[in-house]
Amino acid sequence: MPTYKFDRFDRRILEALQTNGRLPNIDLAGDIGLSPSPCSRRVRLLEESGVIKGYSAVLDQEHVGLGLTVFVGIKVERHREKEAEAFREAVSVLPEVVMAHLVSGESDFLLQVVVPDLRAYEDFLTGTLLKLPGVRDIRSNFAIQTVKPQSPLPLAHLPG
Amino acid sequence: MPTYKFDRFDRRILEALQTNGRLPNIDLAGDIGLSPSPCSRRVRLLEESGVIKGYSAVLDQEHVGLGLTVFVGIKVERHREKEAEAFREAVSVLPEVVMAHLVSGESDFLLQVVVPDLRAYEDFLTGTLLKLPGVRDIRSNFAIQTVKPQSPLPLAHLPG
DNA sequence: GCTGAAATTATATGTCC
DNA sequence: GGACATATAATTTCAGC
Numbered sequence: 001m002p003t004y005k006f007d008r009f010d011r012r013i014l015e016a017l018q019t020n021g022r023l024p025n026i027d028l029a030g031d032i033g034l035s036p037s038p039c040s041r042r043v044r045l046l047e048e049s050g051v052i053k054g055y056s057a058v059l060d061q062e063h064v065g066l067g068l069t070v071f072v073g074i075k076v077e078r079h080r081e082k083e084a085e086a087f088r089e090a091v092s093v094l095p096e097v098v099m100a101h102l103v104s105g106e107s108d109f110l111l112q113v114v115v116p117d118l119r120a121y122e123d124f125l126t127g128t129l130l131k132l133p134g135v136r137d138i139r140s141n142f143a144i145q146t147v148k149p150q151s152p153l154p155l156a157h158l159p160g
Numbered sequence: 161m162p163t164y165k166f167d168r169f170d171r172r173i174l175e176a177l178q179t180n181g182r183l184p185n186i187d188l189a190g191d192i193g194l195s196p197s198p199c200s201r202r203v204r205l206l207e208e209s210g211v212i213k214g215y216s217a218v219l220d221q222e223h224v225g226l227g228l229t230v231f232v233g234i235k236v237e238r239h240r241e242k243e244a245e246a247f248r249e250a251v252s253v254l255p256e257v258v259m260a261h262l263v264s265g266e267s268d269f270l271l272q273v274v275v276p277d278l279r280a281y282e283d284f285l286t287g288t289l290l291k292l293p294g295v296r297d298i299r300s301n302f303a304i305q306t307v308k309p310q311s312p313l314p315l316a317h318l319p320g
Numbered sequence: 321g322c323t324g325a326a327a328t329t330a331t332a333t334g335t336c337c
Numbered sequence: 338g339g340a341c342a343t344a345t346a347a348t349t350t351c352a353g354c
Binding site: 004018056059063095103106152154 | 164174177178181210216217218220221223224225226231248251255256257258260261262267269270274275280299301302303304305306308310311312314315316318
């Protein structure tokens with residue numbers, strides 16, 4: 001379903017649930033100015049249509065012992081499609097890789113990697129990343145400070 | 161609270177709630193092999209201690225009309241601390257910026273920017289980013305394909 | 321600490337207007 | 338979309354291990 005006819009209620013639901021995914025329906029309904037029944041219906045429709053892909057607990061990285069975030073740029077050899085797909089598959093199953101994109105520019109791939117510390121990153125880099133097939137170059141950019149943590153998507157372009 | 165004495169139950173709770181932040185307590189309890197009472201207590205402690213920072217609905221970017229993700233590297237002038245703080249503050253309040261870090265390497269800051277399309281990015285780049293104080297250089301890397309979407313933090317280093 | 325059961329309260333859902 | 342009734346689920350308490 002590529003399109004979805006949003007109105008201002010849907011937009012406010014999405015904004016509220018991005019900020020608090022466990023907001024009780026009764027509170028959500030009150031916040032957006034709707035009674036619980038239609039609010040619940042809308043949320044279900046948004047879930048079933050795939051607009052809401054799921055819900056997630058947001059953890060404090062430091063608290064769970066994950067002190068190091070690294071943004072990794074990877075250049076690869078020119079691949080045939082079959083090899084390229086194998087590379088993407090290999091990257092996407094690595095737990096330490098919490099996000100990965102094919103990008104334009106200097107690197108071919110940009111990965112966000114999360115590990116406990118520098119020692120763990122060293123192991124991951126030499127033991128895993130550098131052994132991926134077709135890797136030509138890896139550039140590691142270490143996060144020194146979080147300026148803005150992962151935040152809600154901007155929905156200002158939707159009706160409302 | 162910089163440390164937290166996790167055991168295997170806490171780890172499994174965190175893993176489960178990262179995957180499904182709305183998993184009913186009764187189901188969560190069953191999954192991790194605990195009865196509902198202690199399971200509920202543990203979740204509450206994890207929330208109160210800040211290990212669980214919150215919950216969020218995960219949206220489908222395309223479905224909500226946000227077709228373009230750009231990873232933006234920014235180099236800045238040497239700042240005094242007061243100016244540096246002003247820059248970080250300015251970046252962190254921009255809705256289009258869904259994540260931002262101070263990083264080592266080529267750029268000083270790395271931003272993840274989400275907008276509807278190239279036209280919107282053009283406006284954002286020229287109208288907002290390039291006008292931030294002290295910007296020396298901006299490099300835009302466009303996401304061509306999502307290899308792995310934002311995914312749960314790896315907790316394999318915790319007990320369990 | 322956990323289990324299990326029961327009671328209470330809160331929340332979600334379905335039906336009908 | 339709203340109101341109301343019904344069904345689910347969460348939370349608390351307490352006994353016993």
